[in-house]
Amino acid sequence: MFNFEILEDYPLDKYNTYGIKTKTKYLAKPENFTDLKMLIQYLKENNIKYYILGSGSNVILPDTLFMGYIISLERLNKVHIEGCVAKAEAGILLGSLIKEVLNHNLSGLEYLYGIPGTLGGALYGNAGAYMHTIYDYVKEVLVLRNNELVRLKKDDLKILYRYTSFKENNDIILEATFEFLPSNKEILEKVIADIREKRKKLPLEYKNAGSVFKNPEGDYAGRLIESVGLKGYKVGDAKVSEKHANFIVNTGNMTSKDLKTLINIIKKKVNDEYKIELELEQIIIDWD
Numbered sequence: 496m497f498n499f500e501i502l503e504d505y506p507l508d509k510y511n512t513y514g515i516k517t518k519t520k521y522l523a524k525p526e527n528f529t530d531l532k533m534l535i536q537y538l539k540e541n542n543i544k545y546y547i548l549g550s551g552s553n554v555i556l557p558d559t560l561f562m563g564y565i566i567s568l569e570r571l572n573k574v575h576i577e578g579c580v581a582k583a584e585a586g587i588l589l590g591s592l593i594k595e596v597l598n599h600n601l602s603g604l605e606y607l608y609g610i611p612g613t614l615g616g617a618l619y620g621n622a623g624a625y626m627h628t629i630y631d632y633v634k635e636v637l638v639l640r641n642n643e644l645v646r647l648k649k650d651d652l653k654i655l656y657r658y659t660s661f662k663e664n665n666d667i668i669l670e671a672t673f674e675f676l677p678s679n680k681e682i683l684e685k686v687i688a689d690i691r692e693k694r695k696k697l698p699l700e701y702k703n704a705g706s707v708f709k710n711p712e713g714d715y716a717g718r719l720i721e722s723v724g725l726k727g728y729k730v731g732d733a734k735v736s737e738k739h740a741n742f743i744v745n746t747g748n749m750t751s752k753d754l755k756t757l758i759n760i761i762k763k764k765v766n767d768e769y770k771i772e773l774e775l776e777q778i779i780i781d782w783d
């Protein structure tokens with residue numbers, strides 16, 4: 496029926512960086528915007544559930560089978576750069592986009608070096624690091640809204656700390672246009688080298704999905720978790736990282752249940768001791 500790849504009964508281990516072993520009934524990989532529109536129309540008309548997934552580096556998937564369509568935009572990965580203006584499709588890996596932008600000696604994304612995931616995921620969650628975010632140089636974003644292409648200027652968007660209004664509108668992000676600043680290789684390479692050093696402190700030897708909680712105003716989630724004595728605490732194979740207490744790592748066959756139990760323990764302990772309600776940065780998906 497469709498002219499692009501649709502896989503059946505597909506494991507999602509590779510589609511979530513925690514490596515939670517779960518499955519989807521269907522995994523669809525549209526090749527272009529028209530394919531995607533046709534797919535969404537079909538799913539809506541037939542009342543079939545769907546979920547857009549990037550690299551799954553900011554989500555907590557359930558243990559259960561998803562009886563619907565996971566849509567991966569990995570084939571929508573084109574990028575075009577002319578002068579300081581770059582246009583990139585949402586399925587491109589952020590790392591690949593950063594590489595392209597650096598190759599053109601442009602400044603604007605270098606501080607995000609090392610953040611896994613796709614451009615779509617970064618735009619959805621307003622990814623950022625070291626006082627810079629993906630939106631610093633965004634001009635506009637193309638989305639599928641109510642299955643129509645809509646071009647949004649940056650001012651049309653609500654962009655908060657790790658939050659954007661795409662969620663409220665059920666938008667599928669298709670493409671973004673950036674206008675970067677001219678720079679030179681030595682300066683950019685120096686920034687990348689510094690960031691590489693900083694990121695060595697993260698527990699990258701285990702599967703994880705980055706920071707679990709947002710930093711509360713004026714404090715750090717990692718500091719709070721460490722100070723209530725939970726560094727190294729384990730539930731099943733889910734463990735609070737010894738390296739960075741705001742990371743939970745999968746030490747083997749962590750289930751979604753282990754992970755969520757550990758999250759609740761952390762929240763309760765921090766709240767009991769500090770009266771601070773930690774807010775999740777990661778997105779718990781419940782498709783039952």
Ligand SMILES: Cc1cc2nc3c(=O)[nH]c(=O)nc-3n(C[C@H](O)[C@H](O)[C@H](O)COP(=O)(O)OP(=O)(O)OC[C@H]3O[C@@H](n4cnc5c(N)ncnc54)[C@H](O)[C@@H]3O)c2cc1C
Binds near residue numbers: 586
């Ligand atoms: C080691 C490590 C380090 C990290 N460091 C950072 C960091 O420094 N800063 C930071 O901000 N994050 C960080 N993260 C978290 C994560 O990498 C980012 O949030 C990333 O931008 C998520 O992208 P993704 O493609 O994996 O999104 P996913 O996890 O696949 O999806 C996240 C959400 O975005 C939605 N989404 C994805 N693509 C689209 C689309 N095209 N249209 C609409 N919705 C979409 C999904 O439905 C989901 O709700 C880190 C993660 C890891 C594992």
